[in-house]
Amino acid sequence: MTWYSVRMRAAEGGPHEQGGAHISGGERIVGEEEIEVMVQRLLRRAMTHEKGRPDFINLTVERVPDEGIGSLTALPIRTRPVADLTEGRAVAVELLEACGIDSRIAQYAVDLIAGGPAPDGGAMRGAIVLDADTGERLETDPARGVRISKIDWAPDALAAWREQVAANGLANERIAEAVALATKVTSTPGTVAELCWSDDPGYVAGYVASQRLGYVRIPYLKPLGSPLGGRVYLVRGVRDAAAYERELQVPALVQAIPPQPYL
Numbered sequence: 001m002t003w004y005s006v007r008m009r010a011a012e013g014g015p016h017e018q019g020g021a022h023i024s025g026g027e028r029i030v031g032e033e034e035i036e037v038m039v040q041r042l043l044r045r046a047m048t049h050e051k052g053r054p055d056f057i058n059l060t061v062e063r064v065p066d067e068g069i070g071s072l073t074a075l076p077i078r079t080r081p082v083a084d085l086t087e088g089r090a091v092a093v094e095l096l097e098a099c100g101i102d103s104r105i106a107q108y109a110v111d112l113i114a115g116g117p118a119p120d121g122g123a124m125r126g127a128i129v130l131d132a133d134t135g136e137r138l139e140t141d142p143a144r145g146v147r148i149s150k151i152d153w154a155p156d157a158l159a160a161w162r163e164q165v166a167a168n169g170l171a172n173e174r175i176a177e178a179v180a181l182a183t184k185v186t187s188t189p190g191t192v193a194e195l196c197w198s199d200d201p202g203y204v205a206g207y208v209a210s211q212r213l214g215y216v217r218i219p220y221l222k223p224l225g226s227p228l229g230g231r232v233y234l235v236r237g238v239r240d241a242a243a244y245e246r247e248l249q250v251p252a253l254v255q256a257i258p259p260q261p262y263l
């Protein structure tokens with residue numbers, strides 16, 4: 001099987017690297033016969049995004065050697081119900097503490113996303129990499145962050161997963177993408193945990209993920225209408241941030257689902 005990485009990034013006010021505001025991104029791995037359809041879907045995602053009308057869209061199609069693709073098992077999902085965003089953020093801190101992270105660093109991770117993670121106070125295209133012990137930001141480009149770029153579900157695994165989680169109302173593209181990204185980062189050596197919520201104004205849910213906790217959904221992490229969201233990868237023992245980023249960019253497919261995809 002020959003695989004292709006298809007990815008998109010869209011910005012408003014010029015390209016990202018010239019200070020444009022991030023609107024939308026996406027990354028998929030597909031077979032040759034699916035490339036055209038996927039390019040269309042990602043283009044449509046960019047052009048219809050609720051964050052605005054992009055004036056810059058980059059679409060990349062790149063062949064990925066089969067032997068270079070890692071194989072992952074999806075994290076199981078659970079949900080921690082919360083009443084509002086205050087409780088949601090407190091639960092996020094509590095879950096990060098359960099991963100062995102000091103409460104001050106955990107709170108700092110929440111505050112970083114809540115305050116707008118990019119240097120200009122907006123959303124980033126990629127993730128913050130935060131030393132879980134010192135609270136130091138390690139990503140080499142703090143305006144961009146690190147982006148997991150070659151990740152997807154294998155078609156069979158996605159179909160099986162969708163069937164399993166459909167009853168819980170979770171079988172949608174956004175959650176499938178988030179589970180794939182969280183599965184990749186939590187399986188990468190050095191990662192302690194991930195904190196995420198969307199920068200899309202209409203989407204207020206997020207999660208904390210780790211190898212041990214799995215993917216723990218938190219239904220409210222921000223006010224409805226807020227364009228601020230992001231991801232923080234909390235790491236331990238990462239001396240070389242560039243090497244960690246390279247590891248995140250090794251192509252990977254989620255090829256298997258856990259015995260119980262929804263706990």
Ligand code: WAQ
Nearest residue numbers: 124125126127146147148178198199200205206230231
């Ligand atoms: N690699 C690293 N960081 C990324 C990537 C990536 N491939 N894609 C997005 N980000 C960062 C970036 O800073 C975005 O601004 C931010 O994450 C949010 O991205 O109900 O939809 O695609 O269980 O808006 C999570 C909850 C939804 C789903 C997350 O994020 C659920 C979401 P979005």
Ligand code: MG
Nearest residue numbers: 024025026200
């Ligand atoms: Mg998105």
Ligand code: MG
Nearest residue numbers: 025026027177
């Ligand atoms: Mg995305």
Ligand code: MG
Nearest residue numbers: 024198199200
């Ligand atoms: Mg978004």
